[in-house]
Amino acid sequence: xxxxxxxxxxxxxxxxxxxxxxxxxxxxxxxxxxxxxxxxxxxxxxxxxxxxxxxxxxxxxxxxxxxxxxxxxxxxxxxxxxxxxxxxxxxxxxxxxxxxxxxxxxxxxxxxxxxxxxxxxxxxxxxxxxxxxxxxxxxxxxxxxxxxxxxxxxxxxxxxxxxxxxxxxxxxxxxxxxxxxxxxxxxxxxxxxxxxxxxxxxxxxxxxxxxxxxxxxxxxxxxxxxxxxxxxxxxxxxxxxxxxxxxxxxxxxxxxxxxxxxxxxxxxxx
Amino acid sequence: xxxxxxxxxxxxxxxxxxxxxxxxxxxxxxxxxxxxxxxxxxxxxxxxxxxxxxxxxxxxxxxxxxxxxxxxxxxxxxxxxxxxxxxxxxxxxxxxxxxxxxxxxxxxxxxxxxxxxxxxxxxxxxxxxxxxxxxxxxxxxxxxxxxxxxxxxxxxxxxxxxxxxxxxxxxxxxxxxxxxxxxxxxxxxxxxxxxxxxxxxxxxxxxxxxxxxxxxxxxxxxxxxxxxxxxxxxxxxxxxxxxxxxxx
Ligand SMILES: Nc1ncnc2c1ncn2[C@@H]1O[C@H](COP(=O)(O)OP(=O)(O)OP(=O)(O)O)[C@@H](O)[C@H]1O
Ligand SMILES: [Mg+2]
Numbered sequence: 013x014x015x016x017x018x019x020x021x022x023x024x025x026x027x028x029x030x031x032x033x034x035x036x037x038x039x040x041x042x043x044x045x046x047x048x049x050x051x052x053x054x055x056x057x058x059x060x061x062x063x064x065x066x067x068x069x070x071x072x073x074x075x076x077x078x079x080x081x082x083x084x085x086x087x088x089x090x091x092x093x094x095x096x097x098x099x100x101x102x103x104x105x106x107x108x109x110x111x112x113x114x115x116x117x118x119x120x121x122x123x124x125x126x127x128x129x130x131x132x133x134x135x136x137x138x139x140x141x142x143x144x145x146x147x148x149x150x151x152x153x154x155x156x157x158x159x160x161x162x163x164x165x166x167x168x169x170x171x172x173x174x175x176x177x178x179x180x181x182x183x184x185x186x187x188x189x190x191x192x193x194x195x196x197x198x199x200x201x202x203x204x205x206x207x208x209x210x211x212x213x214x215x216x217x218x219x220x221x222x223x224x225x226x227x228x229x230x231x232x233x234x235x236x237x238x239x240x241x242x243x244x245x246x247x248x249x250x251x252x253x254x255x256x257x258x259x260x261x262x263x264x265x266x267x268x269x270x271x272x273x274x275x276x277x278x279x280x281x282x
Numbered sequence: 283x284x285x286x287x288x289x290x291x292x293x294x295x296x297x298x299x300x301x302x303x304x305x306x307x308x309x310x311x312x313x314x315x316x317x318x319x320x321x322x323x324x325x326x327x328x329x330x331x332x333x334x335x336x337x338x339x340x341x342x343x344x345x346x347x348x349x350x351x352x353x354x355x356x357x358x359x360x361x362x363x364x365x366x367x368x369x370x371x372x373x374x375x376x377x378x379x380x381x382x383x384x385x386x387x388x389x390x391x392x393x394x395x396x397x398x399x400x401x402x403x404x405x406x407x408x409x410x411x412x413x414x415x416x417x418x419x420x421x422x423x424x425x426x427x428x429x430x431x432x433x434x435x436x437x438x439x440x441x442x443x444x445x446x447x448x449x450x451x452x453x454x455x456x457x458x459x460x461x462x463x464x465x466x467x468x469x470x471x472x473x474x475x476x477x478x479x480x481x482x483x484x485x486x487x488x489x490x491x492x493x494x495x496x497x498x499x500x501x502x503x504x505x506x507x508x509x510x511x512x513x514x515x516x517x518x519x520x521x522x523x524x525x526x527x528x529x530x
Contacts, residue, residue, distance in 0.1 A: 044377070164387070164398065168390050171379055177338055179443060180362035180391030226423035228378045 013085045023145055024137040028243035028261075031147040031201040032217070035210070036239025037155055039218030040231055041190045044170050050191065052257030053105035055198045057083040059207025060109040062132045062199075063116035065092060072132060073144070076143050076202050078110075081195035088191045113207070133190045135206030148200055155193055159232065162186060167228055206245075206258035216265035217242055223269075223276035242268055284314025286350075287447055287479045288335055293344035295334045303342065304330040305503045307496070317480045319490045319511070320501030328483040329369055331500070332449045336364045348447065351409055362391045365445030367436050369452045369483070375425040381435045384421040385411055386440035405432070410442035411435075413472075414465055429456040437465060441472065448480040454489055466491050 061079025065072035087101060115128045131139050143241045159166060168176035169183045170191075176183050194214070201210050217239035218231075225231045246261030253260070290310040293523040294303040305327040312318055320328050333339045334346060337357035346353040351360045365388075371377070386399055393399065406479055411417040414434045426433060433456045440448065450469075454462040470493040473480050484490060490497060490511055499507040 050516065065402075119365060129508075161396065164390050164393070164397070167383070168387050171373075171377070174373070175366070175368070176339065176390070178338055178361060178364070178366040178368075180358050180360075180364075182358055222376060222378060227380055228383070231378045251372075252468065257316050 013272040016140075019096060020138060023140055023142060024247060025244065027137060027140045027145055027148060027204055028247045029240045030145070030152050031204045031213070032239035032241070032243035033236040034148070034152050034155055034197045035201055035213040035220075036217035036235040036242075037106055037159065037232065038190070038194045039214040039216075039239070040221070040228075040235050041166070041170060042194055042214055043218045043222065045173075045187075045190065046090075047191065047194065047216065049099075049102045050084065051194055051198070052102055053087060053109065054080040054083045054195050055202075055207060055211040055214070056106055057111070058195075058198045058202050058210070059132060060116065061112035061127065062202055062207065063113040063120065066118045066120040066128055066132070072128070073147075073199060077131055077196060077199040080198045081192055083109075084191040084195040085188070092187070096175070131206070132202060133206050133208055134256040135204050135209065135261075137250070137257040140203055144200075146204060151196060152199055155197070158189070158193070163229075166190070170228065179277060191227070204257065205261055207257070209258045209262045212262045212265060213243070215268045216262075220265075220269045220272040223272040238268060239265075284477075286311050287314050287316075287348065288312040288481075289345075289347045290335070291345050293346060294336060294342050295330055296342045297330075297339070303503060305334065305500075308334075308344070308505060310498075310505065312479060314479050315477050316496070317470070317482070317491060317494045319494045319497045320481065320483045320500060321487055321490070323485065323486060324498040327503040328485075328500055329451055330335075330503075332366070332451050332481065332483060336361055336366055336449060359485065363446040364457060365440035365443045365448045367433075367440050367450045367453045371436055372432055372456065373425040375423075377423070377425045379424050380420070381416060381422055381424050381427065382407065382411065384424050384435055385416075385420075385438045385442050388439035388443060392443065406444065407442045410438040413441060413468060414438045415461075423444050430458065430461065432464065433457060434461070437469075442478075446478060448478050450480065452480045452483055453486070454484070455486075458519060 041049065042048060058076040058080035062072035062076040065075030120129060165181055165186050168181050169186050173183050173187070198210055201213065205213050218235045220238050221231050221235040225234055242265040243261055246264040247257055249255060249264060250257040251259035284426050288310065291505045296303045308331065311333040312399065320331065322328055330339060334335070334341060335348060337346065337353035341354060348360045349363065353360060386403065389399060389403045389407065393403070408417065411420055414437050416431065416434045416438055419431060419435065424432060427435065433453065437453055454466060466489070470491050472478065482491060492511065494511050497509045497511050498505050499509065
């Protein structure tokens with residue numbers, strides 16, 4: 013283990029916790045509203061976007077944001093009307109965005125860019141700046157705020173969009189709000205976990221919480237706690253073993269998910 | 283009879299991606315306080331008709347007015363007062379909702395944005411659960427209840443909504459004979475007490491509520507006959523015979 017300045021460690025720890033919270037909060041909706049395929053495409057689009065940012069020398073965060081929200085708003089209406097099956101969407105978009113991403117990286121100039129490129133792929137917690145931290149903090153606050161304010165609507169939307177509509181709740185706004193927030197969350201967490209793995213951070217903690225808990229309010233508390241712990245443990249693991257931080261986080265979260273499946277009362281018979 | 287609550291004029295509904303309308307040329311007027319049953323064979327358009335009334339399906343021709351509001355313009359306000367129990371609505375075993383959450387959600391549309399459920403809302407939900415006899419399931423996850431139990435919860439949800447117009451799509455299909463009779467009678471009582479307007483879809487002629495004023499018979503997307511309940515019950519010995527007669 014290499015000794016690191018305290019400030020960097022603190023930034024990294026806070027970033028892991030915040031990313032863990034936002035990803036796993038949004039994850040509850042992504043998992044239960046059957047948006048997984050869209051989320052998956054979004055995270056790879058964010059990767060392609062960040063790569064393009066490197067190539068054009070604009071802030072990768074900005075271009076990642078643009079790409080992932082763009083995908084959300086293209087795929088949202090398509091999957092909403094069930095015109096294409098999720099499998100088809102994944103198949104096409106995954107290869108397209110990864111292909112584009114690597115082409116962009118290939119043409120990105122200089123050694124510094126290569127370093128950054130790797131961090132977009134695998135995540136690099138030490139490249140998280142103080143500004144990134146502030147943005148991540150604002151995003152966390154914003155998401156928690158919206159979920160509290162419109163809990164009722166999100167709950168109804170999640171239970172059944174059709175029934176919510178039938179009883180006079182305008183769900184379209186909230187459906188697209190979730191998609192948009194998912195896109196932003198993906199882009200903001202890219203630096204930390206990397207484009208190839210960020211989606212797992214969205215899905216795993218939420219899925220783990222959903223293995224145990226049937227009450228949406230409690231799920232929305234448990235999932236971010238699991239997410240934050242996952243990210244912290246992953247971060248420590250990467251320090252100890254000198255693994256890429258993204259990979260460590262995903263290993264931890266997969267382990268937690270596996271454990272929760274084994275222990276889950278939902279899967280037991282009788 | 284009261285004022286016209288539901289009015290369909292020359293309505294066609296085509297599902298997205300289809301060419302032929304699932305219901306066509308529907309003209310229908312239902313007045314306040316009426317209870318109307320819709321019967322017909324599978325695929326005759328009963329569900330489509332209900333979802334056209336509450337505007338979940340867009341009409342491709344004609345006009346739907348509910349509470350004198352054009353449903354293709356401003357459906358949301360009218361829907362707060364339309365209760366809907368969909369056909370075969372079964373929740374996945376892992377959904378994170380307790381039965382009591384589901385019933386309480388019936389109140390959400392009326393509450394409107396930024397208004398949290400108040401004490402009265404919880405009480406109304408509780409009373410609705412008591413009425414259909416599901417209060418013992420209140421704290422159980424909806425997905426872990428049996429089909430019939432879930433159906434009762436969905437009925438409680440609609441009662442909690444305190445609607446003015448009630449659309450029931452095979453609401454008793456999963457219920458045992460006793461529950462069917464009991465809940466059907468309770469709905470009839472509520473219907474009268476609250477001066478509801480109620481449309482009940484069924485393909486079982488024997489579960490037409492006795493209280494019902496008219497029976498509409500649908501076949502292949504059209505309303506092909508309108509009967510009064512007694513004559514349907516008397517003249518029909520068996521379902522198949524009835525429907526076969528229709529098709530000739
Ligand atoms: N989502 C859909 N897309 C295309 N066609 C549909 C869709 N849903 C129903 N239909 C068609 O519309 C027609 C009417 O269907 P509907 O569900 O209204 O029948 P129903 O009378 O409710 O039947 P059941 O007794 O089986 O419930 C059928 O021919 C059916 O094939
Ligand atoms: Mg039907």
